[in-house]
Amino acid sequence: MKLRKEVTEFEPIPKGYGLAYHQFYCAKMVIYPIPLNLIVRIGREIHLRLIRGLFKSKMEELLKKSYQKGYKEGKTDGFFKFRFEIENIKNHYGSVI
Secondary structure, three states: OOOOEEEEOOOOOOOOEEEEEEEOOOOEEEEEEHHHHHHHHHHHHHHHHHHHHHOOOHHHHHHHHHHHHHHHHHHHHHHHHHHHHHHHHHHHHOOOO
């Protein structure tokens, strides 16, 4: 008896089965019988998090640093643009604001 089934993304899921995880590289969903699908999903998630936690790739570190740098630059740039606009409004309308 085969418990694991694969269905394409737009194919209906058979009755009594639930989604365990997606296989994005081939656009398929892996499904298992309903109580088992949650166990498989949680087990796979724990496994992936352990692997990523123990063996972080250099690409992940680079992406993290790049994101943080862009966030900080965007935050300061947005703050200065906001301050510049407020000063222009004050100069235009006087000190009423």
